[in-house]
Amino acid sequence: MPDITSNLQLWWKLDGDATDGSPNGYTGTTSGGVTWVTGQIGQAAHFAGSDAIQRNSTATFGNPLTISCWFNLDNTNLSGLVGYTSSGTDDGVQLAYNSGYSVCRINGVNSDGGNTVFTSTGVWYFFAVVVSDQIYFYTAAAGGSIVSSAQTIQTITGTATQMVCGFTNYGPNFLTGSMDDVRIYSRALASTDIDALFAYTGGAATPVPFWRLTDIYKSP
Numbered sequence: 001m002p003d004i005t006s007n008l009q010l011w012w013k014l015d016g017d018a019t020d021g022s023p024n025g026y027t028g029t030t031s032g033g034v035t036w037v038t039g040q041i042g043q044a045a046h047f048a049g050s051d052a053i054q055r056n057s058t059a060t061f062g063n064p065l066t067i068s069c070w071f072n073l074d075n076t077n078l079s080g081l082v083g084y085t086s087s088g089t090d091d092g093v094q095l096a097y098n099s100g101y102s103v104c105r106i107n108g109v110n111s112d113g114g115n116t117v118f119t120s121t122g123v124w125y126f127f128a129v130v131v132s133d134q135i136y137f138y139t140a141a142a143g144g145s146i147v148s149s150a151q152t153i154q155t156i157t158g159t160a161t162q163m164v165c166g167f168t169n170y171g172p173n174f175l176t177g178s179m180d181d182v183r184i185y186s187r188a189l190a191s192t193d194i195d196a197l198f199a200y201t202g203g204a205a206t207p208v209p210f211w212r213l214t215d216i217y218k219s220p
Helices: 191-199
Strands: 008-012 029-031 035-038 043-048 052-056 065-073 079-085 093-098 101-106 109-112 124-131 135-141 147-151 162-165 176-185
Touching (some): 065 079, 065 093, 093 124, 101 124, 162 176
Antiparallel strands (some): 008 176, 035 043, 043 176, 065 124, 065 176, 079 093, 124 135
16 A cells, blocks of 8 residues: 555645644745745645745654655746755755756755656656655656656755755745645655656545556455
8 A cells, every 4th residue: 555654754744834734844935025825725825936835853764765745837847846954055855847858966966866757847747856865756747647757866964954945045935826735754765656746636644545557456
């Protein structure tokens, strides 16, 4: 069964506020003019290009690590999305959009997913990165199919002390658009777990049963 519950360290549902739905209480603080709009799952946070949600924390996440989110662009500018980082530094892991590509920045080094899934404004996109033996990218448009790829791993070093949403520290690059269902896990989610996140429509973070087209039915 898929598991989207275990080792969930941060869960910003963004249903009208930045309350943390994980057991850890990492509720975020909004700055600037963050507003609340209709999201992919319930409500979402909207950022106007100079806004952010952040939470300072002494939590220490390393490798393995999974970060996932939904986002919707108002423009196609370089946009920071979500990260586990440090104020004013490139420590940690940061996710961004750049010219249609999914970008994962680890300690100042960019890797991209190698495909241009994110091509339009006004569309909800799913983006997840799993950092383990490689950097695994999972991307999809709402109603579409997940595209996956892998890149050479960059070692997570330094001390990341801040969870952020709506921008990245390098640049900095702020998002003009919306974010929904932001999660950080202190483990490498399996591809079936990622599929369950993509299929998630609300409620408790419980496993979502489904079958891949590659599954073969076997009688008891």
